[in-house]
Amino acid sequence: MSFTNVHSRSPSSQGLLKPRNALLKISAMTPPTPLIFGRRTEEETVWRWLESQSAERLFSLVGPPGVGKTHLARVVLRRQQARCRRVEHVCFCDLSRSRSLQAACDAVSQALHIPTAALRASDLQTGIGRWLQSWPREALLVLDNVEQILESARELVSLWLAVAPHLRVLVTSRSPLGLAFERVLHLQPLAVPKEDASEAD
Numbered sequence: 255m256s257f258t259n260v261h262s263r264s265p266s267s268q269g270l271l272k273p274r275n276a277l278l279k280i281s282a283m284t285p286p287t288p289l290i291f292g293r294r295t296e297e298e299t300v301w302r303w304l305e306s307q308s309a310e311r312l313f314s315l316v317g318p319p320g321v322g323k324t325h326l327a328r329v330v331l332r333r334q335q336a337r338c339r340r341v342e343h344v345c346f347c348d349l350s351r352s353r354s355l356q357a358a359c360d361a362v363s364q365a366l367h368i369p370t371a372a373l374r375a376s377d378l379q380t381g382i383g384r385w386l387q388s389w390p391r392e393a394l395l396v397l398d399n400v401e402q403i404l405e406s407a408r409e410l411v412s413l414w415l416a417v418a419p420h421l422r423v424l425v426t427s428r429s430p431l432g433l434a435f436e437r438v439l440h441l442q443p444l445a446v447p448k449e450d451a452s453e454a455d
Contacts, residue, residue: 343392368385411423
């Protein structure tokens, strides 16, 4: 396991108004998560990041396919749900089928269950940012499998963090987003226990 910590200012908050109906309830549909094995150190590292008062609000789990990025993200999300006053402010969004900025926005808006009426007055990415402005400090948005839309993900995450001062984003990807205010945790394949020679005989 290795991680990168780049200290820089988070994007500043500018210009977007709050949603007209910020009290509409968002339903976070999170896939069920089995127990996690062999990633306790990594889980605690991400948890410390989320608990810290540092300026960074973007956290990326990076590694090759099948290494357990999504699983770890779900475990962290479930843990955050347990402490969040409103479970709808902790949301998981699977972007594995998204191949464009528009498709990613569609997936996120559906995961957040944003009413269509709240998005009519602006483009989709701006409307989502406006909606996220009302989220509290313990809120967490997980964007899973962003590697095929890295450029779009950079644009969206930068915008949403800039306009939503309490939002925190956890990303899983094969590559970091490459943003200055990003904390990156590199996941390595778990070691396979060596077979005992006496048992092998």
